[in-house]
Amino acid sequence: MKIEIEWIEDYTDCELCGSSSANGADVKIDGQTWGYDMEPVAACYDGSSFNEWDVYRAIFAIAELEFVAGDTEDYKAQLEAAGHVVEETHTYPDYEAMRYDYGDDDE
């Protein structure tokens, strides 16, 4: 399989709660969006965030590989060792455009 992982970050900056960020991923398997909703939503309440473990666990299920969780596991290398092609990109939020204008506050 060709696995394209776009790691996505979302960011919000609330005048009351402060800033928060969320992580997620859009994954394509052989050119097809995988159908797992792991879009990050940064919010004061009820945001959604998915870490590397969440994303790779779902990919391993699709690839029918045994997923062994651990900090030292190199998930990408395991997929490649099983014959899959893995391409990763990273999309960062436009912090400046999303940030409220606090005037002189340099936080």
Ligand SMILES: [Zn+2]
């Ligand atoms: Zn808030």
